Amino acid sequence: MTEEENHKKPDDDTIEHTSEINTEIIKDEEDKLSICEDKLQRALADYQNLDRRNKIESSQKILHKINQLMLSFIGVYEDFIRAKTALINDNSNTEGLDGVIKNMENILFENNIKPIDAIGEIFDPKLHEAVSIVEDNSLDEGTITQEVAKGYISFQEVIKPSKVIVSKKIEKE
Numbered sequence: 001m002t003e004e005e006n007h008k009k010p011d012d013d014t015i016e017h018t019s020e021i022n023t024e025i026i027k028d029e030e031d032k033l034s035i036c037e038d039k040l041q042r043a044l045a046d047y048q049n050l051d052r053r054n055k056i057e058s059s060q061k062i063l064h065k066i067n068q069l070m071l072s073f074i075g076v077y078e079d080f081i082r083a084k085t086a087l088i089n090d091n092s093n094t095e096g097l098d099g100v101i102k103n104m105e106n107i108l109f110e111n112n113i114k115p116i117d118a119i120g121e122i123f124d125p126k127l128h129e130a131v132s133i134v135e136d137n138s139l140d141e142g143t144i145t146q147e148v149a150k151g152y153i154s155f156q157e158v159i160k161p162s163k164v165i166v167s168k169k170i171e172k173e
Contacts, residue, residue: 067159070113074152074160077104108152116151118144118162127151129161139167 080101087094108114116127123130123142131148139145144164151162 063155063157066111067154067157070108070111070152070154071159073104073107074113077101077108078150080104111154113152113154113159116153116158116162118147118151118164120144123164123166127153127158127161128164128166130166131163132165133168134165135170136167137170141167141169143167 080097084094084097084101087097118128121128121144122140123144128144128151134145136143136145143166144162145167146165147162148165149163150160151158152160
C-alpha cells in the first residue's frame, strides 16, 4: 500500500468516533421528532376542542334565535286562540280559524316548543310566575289553582313562564 492509500483508509478509531457522532445525531433527531409529534398531538387536541366549542356555541346561538322567533310567534298564536274564544262566545263559526290554529300548533311542535303543564302542579319558580295567591286549606301549599297565561318550554329552556295563581294555607289565629 502506498502512503496515499494509508491516508484514505480510515482507521478503527475514526470509524468508532464517526459511529458515535452518527448515533448522537440520530438520538438528537429522534428527540426533536418526539417533541414535534407531541406538539402536533397537542395542537390537534386544541383544534378539536376549539371546533367542538364553536359547534356548541353556534348551535346555542341558533337555538336562542329560534326561541326568540318562536316567542314572537307564540304571541300571535295566543292572539288567534283569544280570537277563537271571542268567536265562540258570539256563537260564530270557527272552522277556518281552527285550521290556522292547528297549523300554528304544528309549527310549535316541529320546533320542539311545548306548553308547560301548570294546573294542579306545585309552584316551581323556574317554570311559573305567581301573579296571585288564593287561600285554600283543601290544597297543598304552593299548588297551582289557575293558569292566567300559558307558559312554554324549548329543549329544557323556559322561553315563557306560566303565569299562575297559587294556593296558600289559611293561617289560624
